[in-house]
Amino acid sequence: MAGTRRHTRGRSSVAVGILALAAATTLGTRLGTARGDTSVDDEVPTGAVAFFGGGACPEGWAPADEVEGRPVVGVTEGANVGVTVGTPLGDREDRTHEHPFSGNVALSGKGAFATDGSNNDGAAARSYVVKGATSAKTSGLAFVQVQACAKL
Numbered sequence: 001m002a003g004t005r006r007h008t009r010g011r012s013s014v015a016v017g018i019l020a021l022a023a024a025t026t027l028g029t030r031l032g033t034a035r036g037d038t039s040v041d042d043e044v045p046t047g048a049v050a051f052f053g054g055g056a057c058p059e060g061w062a063p064a065d066e067v068e069g070r071p072v073v074g075v076t077e078g079a080n081v082g083v084t085v086g087t088p089l090g091d092r093e094d095r096t097h098e099h100p101f102s103g104n105v106a107l108s109g110k111g112a113f114a115t116d117g118s119n120n121d122g123a124a125a126r127s128y129v130v131k132g133a134t135s136a137k138t139s140g141l142a143f144v145q146v147q148a149c150a151k152l
Contacts, residue, residue, distance in 0.1 A: 042060065044151045045151065046151050046152065047150060047151060048150070048151045049064050049067055049072060049148060049149070049150050049151075050148075050149055050151070051146040051147065051148055051149070052146060052147045052149055053146055053147070054147070055147055056147060057147060057149035058149070060151065060152055061149035061150065061151055061152060062149060062150055062152055063147065063148065063149060063150075064148040064149055064150040066082075066084070067148035067150075068088060068148060069088025069089040069090065069093075070084065070088050070089070072148075091145075092145070094138040094139060094140065094141075094143075095138065095139075096136040096137060096138050097136065097137070097138075097139070098133045098134050098135065098136045098137070099133065099134045100131070100132070100133045101130075101131065101132060101133065101134070102129070102130065102131035102132075103129075103130050103131070104127050104128065104129055104130070105127070105128045105130055106126075106127045106128075107125055107126065107127075107128065108125055109125035
């Protein structure tokens with residue numbers, strides 16, 4: 001399938017699933033054509049979503065508009081199927097994002113002597129709350145745009 005890459009760090013199953021779906025479609029079409037069939041059952045279930053290069057869906061598939069601009073993720077709970085979150089990405093968009101953080105830093109007591117006065121609580125022994133957010137940045141990750149299609 002054009003535009004498919006191998007992924008590492010636990011993402012290979014997604015690429016393999018997409019490749020397997022594309023391979024099943026291609027194989028079913030080839031077998032049907034070899035047998036002289038004009039309407040081929042590619043054994044892909046109705047409603048399955050696959051990604052294709054070239055900007056168009058093959059015969060028997062239609063654009064999956066609800067998927068456009070969104071990463072598709074598998075779910076373990078049936079109630080989460082079809083749930084959409086956020087705004088879809090635009091054409092070639094690498095959206096900025098930030099990450100909030102918070103934590104506590106506990107400073108222990110230390111004896112300190114100064115000749116010109118007291119510490120004025122600059123580093124008193126207590127717990128300090130630290131929170132904020134990272135700077136808004138793009139991911140900078142490479143990506144490939146493909147056509148999302150649903151099996152009719």
